[in-house]
Amino acid sequence: MKKIAVLGSTGSIGTQTLDVVDKEGDIEVLALTAHSNIELLERQIRKYRPRTVSVNLPEKAAELKVRVADTDTKVLSGPEGVVECAAMPGVDMVVTAIVGIAGLDATLAAIEAGKDIALANKETLVTAGDIVMPLSKECGVGIVPVDSEHSAIFQSISNQKRFLKRIIITASGGPFFGMKREELADKTRFDALKHPNWTMGAKITIDSATLVNKGLEIIEAKHLFGLDVDRITPVVHRESIIHSMVEFSDGSVIGQLGVPDMRLPIAYALTYPMRKAPVSEPLDLVKVGKLTFYDIDNETFPAVELAKKAAKIGGTMPAVLNGANEEAVAAFLRDGCKFIEITELIGRAMEAHRPVLSPTVDDIKAADAEAREFVRASLNK
Numbered sequence: 457m458k459k460i461a462v463l464g465s466t467g468s469i470g471t472q473t474l475d476v477v478d479k480e481g482d483i484e485v486l487a488l489t490a491h492s493n494i495e496l497l498e499r500q501i502r503k504y505r506p507r508t509v510s511v512n513l514p515e516k517a518a519e520l521k522v523r524v525a526d527t528d529t530k531v532l533s534g535p536e537g538v539v540e541c542a543a544m545p546g547v548d549m550v551v552t553a554i555v556g557i558a559g560l561d562a563t564l565a566a567i568e569a570g571k572d573i574a575l576a577n578k579e580t581l582v583t584a585g586d587i588v589m590p591l592s593k594e595c596g597v598g599i600v601p602v603d604s605e606h607s608a609i610f611q612s613i614s615n616q617k618r619f620l621k622r623i624i625i626t627a628s629g630g631p632f633f634g635m636k637r638e639e640l641a642d643k644t645r646f647d648a649l650k651h652p653n654w655t656m657g658a659k660i661t662i663d664s665a666t667l668v669n670k671g672l673e674i675i676e677a678k679h680l681f682g683l684d685v686d687r688i689t690p691v692v693h694r695e696s697i698i699h700s701m702v703e704f705s706d707g708s709v710i711g712q713l714g715v716p717d718m719r720l721p722i723a724y725a726l727t728y729p730m731r732k733a734p735v736s737e738p739l740d741l742v743k744v745g746k747l748t749f750y751d752i753d754n755e756t757f758p759a760v761e762l763a764k765k766a767a768k769i770g771g772t773m774p775a776v777l778n779g780a781n782e783e784a785v786a787a788f789l790r791d792g793c794k795f796i797e798i799t800e801l802i803g804r805a806m807e808a809h810r811p812v813l814s815p816t817v818d819d820i821k822a823a824d825a826e827a828r829e830f831v832r833a834s835l836n837k
């Protein structure tokens with residue numbers, strides 16, 4: 457039995473992880489965490505009987521404690537509770553499915569406690585990849601990506617890393633593919649939340665519409681696979697069937713294909729280095745018919761260029777890109793910011809920031825706070 461903790465178990469990746477657990481049958485769930493959704497967490501407690509859970513909001517944790525008093529599950533609260541779940545004795549692998557930089561401390565705690573990581577929380581690597589990756593090596597911890605593109609790259613590289621020339625990372629293009637910047641001016645959160653191929657949490661769905669998600673993924677790939685961002689080429693692939701590719705020194709290109717279903721990369725991460733029975737529909741290429749590819753329209757969607765710039769500057773700059781984005785997306789989701797303002801605010805927050813080049817975790821958190829404050833102040837003007 458593999459023993460896991462799922463951080464962010466009530467979200468899109470968290471619930472799909474538990475779906476994979478149901479299908480695999482030989483995985484035991486020892487800890488679960490949520491921000492505030494105690495209704496779903498209670499159902500998960502009754503089904504999986506974890507030893508410990510944690511709820512971020514203390515008042516919700518107190519309410520849950522009463523509701524599950526008849527079970528053996530211990531209820532913790534706050535960020536310290538999540539950290540305790542992440543480092544819990546007996547856990548082999550931690551699935552990091554919290555959204556945003558909020559997942560950073562728990563990921564670091566899991567690595568320090570020697571837990572293998574199934575990494576969904578890309579913001580952790582974007583903001584602190586230079587700390588997370590060396591720490592994982594030092595602690596002898598394996599990081600298996602859950603993000604579909606990175607899972608594809610990981611699988612395609614196999615044991616041929618020394619021949620790797622470049623990564624070709626695919627992007628669906630999102631709901632506004634083919635539009636010009638003028639057409640994006642009046643887009644609402646309802647338009648932006650309609651993703652063509654994937655059903656995901658609200659934040660990453662908006663990131664897919666702005667293409668910030670692809671920018672974050674390029675930085676994530678840089679850290680995971682140790683490649684300069686200029687050797688990571690994004691390409692729009694509308695059908696989301698090829699999840700990404702790698703090009704080797706001899707010109708050979710290897711990719712991983714599958715239906716767009718996150719349970720596939722989640723199952724891969726949970727069972728790696730094994731492969732088990734399928735958890736999703738089989739791929740029918742004849743039904744798909746054709747696969748199409750386009751360049752990124754960097755004028756309409758400046759996010760990829762901004763991310764590459766942040767990665768090249770390095771230090772605290774990617775944390776500013778990420779923090780400004782998190783704050784702007786949260787504002788957009790409550791109608792407090794226009795769609796095109798999201799990337800404008802990221803660019804301006806980056807311009808205003810003086811990066812710390814070899815940052816500590818505290819420097820990264822300070823840069824995150826500075827970027828959020830910059831966005832709030834700009835939106836309140």
Ligand code: NDP
Pocket residue numbers: 463464465466467468469470489490491492493494512538552553554555556558576577578579602603604654655656657658659660718
């Ligand atoms: P969701 O918004 O669906 O879920 C987020 C989870 O984190 C929920 O369990 C939520 O709890 C919890 N959470 C939210 N805020 C906090 C906080 N401040 N502290 C602790 N816990 C918190 O997100 P997704 O599942 O879509 O995404 C999770 C991560 O995976 C992101 O980093 C995303 O980029 C990445 N990812 C997601 C993919 C997808 O298909 N969804 C694909 C590839 C990567 P509650 O429910 O109580 O609010």
Ligand code: MG
Pocket residue numbers: 603604605673
């Ligand atoms: Mg992805």
